[in-house]
Structure formats: structure tokens, C-alpha cells
Amino acid sequence: MASFTPVSDVGEFGLIDRIRAIVGEPERDDLLAGIGDDAAVYQIGGGRVHVVTTDALIETVHFDRSFMPMEYLGFKAMSVNVSDVVAMNATPRYATIVLGLPSNVSVEMVEAFYRGAQRAAARYGTVILGGDTTAARWLTVSVTVIGEAEEDAVVYRGGAQPGDLLCVTGDLGAAYAGLKVLLHQQQRLREHDADAALDLSAHRYVIQRQLTPTARLDVVQDWAARGVQPTALIDISDGLASEVHHLCRTSHCGAHLYGARIPIDLETRQVADDFAEEVDTYALFGGEDYELLFALPEEHLDRMNPETFTVIGRFTDPDEGVRVQDPTGEIISLEAAGYQHFGTARSDEEAS
Amino acid sequence: MASFTPVSDVGEFGLIDRIRAIVGEPERDDLLAGIGDDAAVYQIGGGRVHVVTTDALIETVHFDRSFMPMEYLGFKAMSVNVSDVVAMNATPRYATIVLGLPSNVSVEMVEAFYRGAQRAAARYGTVILGGDTTAARWLTVSVTVIGEAEEDAVVYRGGAQPGDLLCVTGDLGAAYAGLKVLLHQQQRLREHDADAALDLSAHRYVIQRQLTPTARLDVVQDWAARGVQPTALIDISDGLASEVHHLCRTSHCGAHLYGARIPIDLETRQVADDFAEEVDTYALFGGEDYELLFALPEEHLDRMNPETFTVIGRFTDPDEGVRVQDPTGEIISLEAAGYQHFGTARSDEEAS
Numbered sequence: 001m002a003s004f005t006p007v008s009d010v011g012e013f014g015l016i017d018r019i020r021a022i023v024g025e026p027e028r029d030d031l032l033a034g035i036g037d038d039a040a041v042y043q044i045g046g047g048r049v050h051v052v053t054t055d056a057l058i059e060t061v062h063f064d065r066s067f068m069p070m071e072y073l074g075f076k077a078m079s080v081n082v083s084d085v086v087a088m089n090a091t092p093r094y095a096t097i098v099l100g101l102p103s104n105v106s107v108e109m110v111e112a113f114y115r116g117a118q119r120a121a122a123r124y125g126t127v128i129l130g131g132d133t134t135a136a137r138w139l140t141v142s143v144t145v146i147g148e149a150e151e152d153a154v155v156y157r158g159g160a161q162p163g164d165l166l167c168v169t170g171d172l173g174a175a176y177a178g179l180k181v182l183l184h185q186q187q188r189l190r191e192h193d194a195d196a197a198l199d200l201s202a203h204r205y206v207i208q209r210q211l212t213p214t215a216r217l218d219v220v221q222d223w224a225a226r227g228v229q230p231t232a233l234i235d236i237s238d239g240l241a242s243e244v245h246h247l248c249r250t251s252h253c254g255a256h257l258y259g260a261r262i263p264i265d266l267e268t269r270q271v272a273d274d275f276a277e278e279v280d281t282y283a284l285f286g287g288e289d290y291e292l293l294f295a296l297p298e299e300h301l302d303r304m305n306p307e308t309f310t311v312i313g314r315f316t317d318p319d320e321g322v323r324v325q326d327p328t329g330e331i332i333s334l335e336a337a338g339y340q341h342f343g344t345a346r347s348d349e350e351a352s
Numbered sequence: 353m354a355s356f357t358p359v360s361d362v363g364e365f366g367l368i369d370r371i372r373a374i375v376g377e378p379e380r381d382d383l384l385a386g387i388g389d390d391a392a393v394y395q396i397g398g399g400r401v402h403v404v405t406t407d408a409l410i411e412t413v414h415f416d417r418s419f420m421p422m423e424y425l426g427f428k429a430m431s432v433n434v435s436d437v438v439a440m441n442a443t444p445r446y447a448t449i450v451l452g453l454p455s456n457v458s459v460e461m462v463e464a465f466y467r468g469a470q471r472a473a474a475r476y477g478t479v480i481l482g483g484d485t486t487a488a489r490w491l492t493v494s495v496t497v498i499g500e501a502e503e504d505a506v507v508y509r510g511g512a513q514p515g516d517l518l519c520v521t522g523d524l525g526a527a528y529a530g531l532k533v534l535l536h537q538q539q540r541l542r543e544h545d546a547d548a549a550l551d552l553s554a555h556r557y558v559i560q561r562q563l564t565p566t567a568r569l570d571v572v573q574d575w576a577a578r579g580v581q582p583t584a585l586i587d588i589s590d591g592l593a594s595e596v597h598h599l600c601r602t603s604h605c606g607a608h609l610y611g612a613r614i615p616i617d618l619e620t621r622q623v624a625d626d627f628a629e630e631v632d633t634y635a636l637f638g639g640e641d642y643e644l645l646f647a648l649p650e651e652h653l654d655r656m657n658p659e660t661f662t663v664i665g666r667f668t669d670p671d672e673g674v675r676v677q678d679p680t681g682e683i684i685s686l687e688a689a690g691y692q693h694f695g696t697a698r699s700d701e702e703a704s
Binding site: 003004005006007008009010012014015016018019022023024026028030031034035036040042044045046048050052053054055056058060061062093094096097098100101103105106107108110111114115118121127128129130131132133134135136137138140142144146 | 387450
């Protein structure tokens with residue numbers, strides 16, 4: 001009998017390691033990066049490369065159709081994949097879409113999905129090449145995006161050096177705040193408790209960040225125009241803490257973050273206050289922000305547009321681990337994932 | 353209120369037309385073919401193109417896990433997508449895989465899937481670049497394959513001319529015969545009726561054609577070595593009848609098929625006999641053969657390897673429609689899909 005190890009026992013990253021062991025390291029000169037970065041990279045000739053990424057959104061796992069209109073779903077499915085291409089410092093060019101459709105999805109809903117996907121594609125200069133539509137038990141969306149870059153321009157996760165600045169675009173935690181608001185609203189509607197319903201108009205920004213996130217192609221294009229290039233780059237899909245750990249592990253660095261510098265919108269703070277929760281946990285562990293996290297050598301700072309990013313820390317030697325300094329000055333070790341309250345947990349061993 | 357048109361009302365091709373109306377014709381010089389052929393085609397510079405295709409296999413819709421071992425599923429998912437690349441006369445190069453995993457799929461099963469996918473990838477000289485694994489309610493597999501070709505070498509569906517020979521590789525109907533055997537066996541096992549179980553060893557070939565079909569990359573490579581190039585090309589995923597109609601519609605041709613020349617393996621004939629069914633319907637409407645159907649100018653015939661293909665008819669003027677001549681000499685109109693018994697239905701209008 002074959003043994004049965006639940007996937008949850010090894011986790012997503014454990015599973016990727018198992019898959020990598022089977023697929024192996026292909027002996028092909030044209031392949032510059034395979035499984036492991038935001039996107040795979042292969043040469044197409046003339047000093048240029050293509051990068052390719054694919055991600056699925058599955059009903060009940062990744063989204064709730066009751067508060068995710070199909071047009072937004074199309075926009076988001078395109079944006080999250082474009083974000084992975086952008087996170088290689090590449091320009092998205094082509095997309096394919098696989099739609100698995102249960103019988104309660106109408107032609108009009110498919111059209112709405114594609115209107116949203118096409119709106120996002122046009123925004124990113126990406127062409128939807130086609131794909132596949134098929135029957136399914138649950139609404140399933142799988143998008144592949146192919147992007148292009150000069151080979152020398154591609155930025156991987158592993159290039160950060162101790163001393164490099166740790167920077168982030170935009171603000172964090174808003175997408176998670178938006179999800180909190182939408183889930184709360186849904187619960188109120190289910191309980192027919194209209195009085196307890198939130199004023200959604202006061203939460204426009206965070207809801208928009210949850211339902212129609214945008215990939216930061218604008219930032220990458222701005223970098224190209226200014227001739228700057230980060231040394232390491234990743235997009236924030238799983239929360240700041242997880243992504244900092246990815247950059248540090250791949251770059252063989254530690255990092256020191258200044259908690260007070262993490263950019264958080266006022267509306268996000270308001271939502272956390274309303275729910276009597278710590279807004280820092282939204283930013284650190286919430287995810288789905290699709291902002292860019294990157295390493296920047298300090299000497300490149302004067303070439304950057306200060307309106308597009310915030311310096312939130314610095315890369316350190318790997319034995320210093322990943323640490324956050326909270327507003328009171330206390331320094332704590334930052335776990336890769338999961339809730340960890342500022343100042344309540346402390347791991348002096350890990351923080352050395 | 354938005355209207356609700358079931359997807360079944362417009363069908364897969366109707367839905368593709370609706371999607372095409374939204375996505376539009378992108379104004380991009382690098383894009384040579386978008387939605388509509390086996391794969392999309394875009395230039396990568398230096399007179400070369402990439403072709404990209406994506407297809408999903410969803411549990412209970414496309415396969416039954418009770419008789420589709422995970423390793424075969426991985427092999428098949430790769431083969432059916434490589435087949436679409438081959439059907440552009442291109443060479444597969446890269447693949448990405450999205451796996452949606454229900455909780456009853458173990459790590460060992462994922463590994464088995466990837467062993468099969470990697471076995472197919474190695475066979476086709478294709479590199480698995482990575483992808484995405486995610487939770488799902490039903491096992492969902494979505495594969496994207498990117499291939500490469502000289503721009504001049506790509507063969508589309510629309511290049512057949514009246515007078516060209518209509519040719520097919522391998523033999524047809526075997527995958528459907530294999531499915532019949534497997535479904536029958538499953539039913540017997542459910543009924544605990546071991547006596548009525550088939551001797552599977554007598555059906556090895558058709559079962560293998562159903563569970564582990566192979567893309568005809570060997571044929572395309574043979575064409576390249578011989579300097580021959582079909583004028584139109586498609587792979588047989590939905591059955592011969594459907595694919596002939598695709599070639600004829602896109603090429604603005606009709607076709608005249610000789611039913612007796614359609615290549616059918618003895619084992620396939622035996623299965624049809626056992627089930628008291630007409631084997632021609634397996635070949636015409638069964639699907640999943642992943643053989644190549646192509647148009648060949650007669651003057652190229654002497655450069656072809658006769659062991660790799662069969663001439664089954666000829667393209668005609670479009671007003672002659674798509675017709676089949678049965679072994680008795682009777683000529684009937686061939687519908688694009690659905691069961692139509694030889695000699696029982698006749699549509700003189702369509703056959704003009």
C-alpha cells in the first residue's frame with residue numbers, strides 16, 4: 001500500500017521541494033530560472049528573456065462569489081499574475097486563461113469576467129491570447145502570463161546584500177482590511193441585521209484593494225526610466241513577513257525592519273480599530289497587497305522617486321535573522337507567517 | 353436584473369465567439385494568431401515564433417480518478433497540451449502546471465502525478481518550469497505549454513486548398529474503445545460481478561491509448577527532416593468528424609472522405625464488436641486520439657514516409673460540404689459532432 005501523507009503535513013513549500021526533486025534541474029542552457037522564483041525565466045535570443053507565471057483562483061478557496069463580482073474576479077485574476085511578472089522586473093506581454101465553469105455560471109457572467117480581465121490586460125499592455133473553457137464543479141480560474149525583459153534587467157529574489165535598504169511600494173494591509181469589511185458585511189446580511197451593517201462608502205479604498213488589486217507595473221516602468229534596478233525583488237501576495245523571509249532566505253541575508261515605518265493607510269488603521277485588532281498584523285500577515293518588496297543599494301537612493309516607495313528597514317548578515325523594531329524600540333524576531341503580536345512574543349535565540 | 357443564459361445554450365464555440373467579441377483583435381504586430389487555432393502564435397524575433405496553448409483536466413468532467421492513476425494523469429495532461437503545440441508544426445519547449453488539490457489527494461499522489469508529467473516532458477524535450485499548487489474541491493489540472501518554430505514553418509488550420517489530400521496519422525477510435533472497456537470494467541466491479549469482467553490484457557492497446565495518449569511530435573520532426581509541410585493541420589481531440597469540419601470551415605473548403613480508408617486498429621474493432629457497436633462511430637466521434645489531421649498537396653506525397661500516415665480523403669470546393677463515402681459506395685453528409693450511423697442518416701441538401 002502506498003502511504004498517505006496529507007499535503008497539509010508538508011505545506012505548500014514542502015510540496016514544491018518534493019516536486020522539484022522529481023522534475024530535477026533541467027540541463028538546458030536557455031533556462032535561467034525554474035521553480036522557485038515569482039516566475040520562470042528563459043532566453044528567447046538577442047539578449048532578451050521571457051518570464052512565465054501561472055496562478056489559480058478557485059471558488060470557496062480563494063474567493064467568495066457572493067461578494068466578488070465576476071468582472072472584478074477577471075480583473076484580479078489578471079492582476080495577480082501580472083504582479084508575478086512585474087516582480088521579475090519584466091513587462092507583461094501575453095496571457096492565457098482557463099475557466100472551469102459550473103452550471104450556475106451564465107454566459108453573461110463569463111462575459112463580465114472577460115470584461116474585467118480585458119480591462120486589466122489593456123491597463124498592463126497585455127494581450128489575452130485565448131485559453132480553455134470547460135465544465136467544472138466549482139468556478140475555477142487559472143491564468144498564465146508571459147512577460148519580456150532584457151536578460152540583464154531581470155531581478156531575482158536572491159540578489160540582496162547586507163546593507164541594502166529594504167523597501168516597499170504603496171501601503172500594506174489594506175487588502176486584508178477590505179476582506180474583513182466584506183466578510184463582516186456578509187455575516188450581517190446573513191443574519192438580516194441591517195442595523196449592524198457597516199457604511200461601505202467609508203471603506204471604499206480597502207474594499208477596492210481587496211477586490212481589484214493592481215500590479216505595480218507603473219513602478220517597474222519608472223525604475224527603467226530612471227535607470228535603477230533593485231538587487232532583489234518580490235511581490236507581496238502572502239503578507240510582508242512571509243515575503244521578507246523569502247528574500248532573506250534566497251539572498252542569504254537577515255533583515256532589520258522598523259515597524260513604525262511600514263506604510264499603512266488611514267482607512268486600514270480605521271478598520272483595525274473598528275475590529276479592535278492590531279493594524280500591524282494586517283500589514284505583516286494579511287497578504288494580497290500585490291505591492292513590491294525590494295532590496296536597494298543605498299547609493300541608488302537619490303535616483304529613486306520618493307513618492308513610489310518607503311524604506312522600511314535594512315538587510316543584515318544572515319545570523320541576525322529577521323527582526324522588527326516596534327515603536328517602543330523593542331526588537332522582536334519576525335516569524336514568516338501566522339499571527340504574532342508586537343511585543344508579546346520574543347525569541348532572543350533567533351534574534352541572537 | 354442581468355439575464356441568465358446557460359453556457360449549454362451557446363455551446364463551447366458560441367462562448368468562444370462571445371469572448372472574442374470582448375477581447376477584440378489586439379493591434380499588436382508581434383501577434384500572429386490569437387483565439388481560435390490549436391495554439392496562439394507570437395513573434396520572438398529573429399524570424400522565430402512561440403506558440404502557447406493551455407488546457408484543463410477536471411475530475412468528474414474529464415477523468416475518473418477510480419481508473420486514472422495519478423502518474424497516467426500527469427502524462428496525459430502533458431501530452432494533450434503538447435499535442436496542441438505539435439498541431440501548429442512547432443516543437444514544445446516549456447510547460448507550467450497548476451494543480452488544484454482536494455484533501456483526499458496525498459503528497460505521494462502529487463509525486464506520482466509529477467513523475468508521469470516529467471516522463472512525458474522528457475519524452476517531448478519539454479521543461480516543466482513550475483506552476484502553482486492550491487487547495488480545491490475537486491482535483492483540477494491545468495497545463496500551459498509553450499513551443500517554438502520558425503515563423504515560416506507554422507501550419508494553421510486555414511491553409512487547405514481544394515484538391516489537397518486529407519491525411520491522418522496513426523489509427524483512430526482506440527482511445528474511445530479504451531474508455532468503453534474501462535467504464536465497463538468499473539461497472540462490473542461496482543456490481544461485484546467478477547464473472548462479467550473483461551480480460552483487460554486483451555485490451556492493452558486501447559486502454560493505453562485512453563490513459564497515456566502521446567502527442568505526435570515524432571511525425572512533425574519527421575516532416576521537418578524531409579522538408580515537407582502540410583497546408584493545414586489540427587490534432588484530433590474531439591473526434592475526426594469535428595476536426596475535419598474545423599479544417600474545412602477555417603480553410604473555406606469542403607471534404608470528401610473515404611470511410612473504408614479511415615485507419616482503425618484490430619483491437620478497436622474487437623471492442624466495438626464486443627459492445628455490438630459500429631466502429632466507424634468510434635473513429636468519427638470518439639475523440640481523444642491526439643493523432644494529427646492534415647492537408648497535403650498531392651505533389652508532396654513522394655516525400656512523405658508512408659508508414660506514418662494514411663490518405664483518407666481529399667479537400668473539395670466548399671459548396672460540396674463534408675461528405676463520407678461508406679464501404680458500399682453510398683455518400684452521406686458528415687455532421688460535425690454526435691452519433692450518426694453510416695447509411696442511416698442522409699442529408700442531400702447539405703451534401704448538395
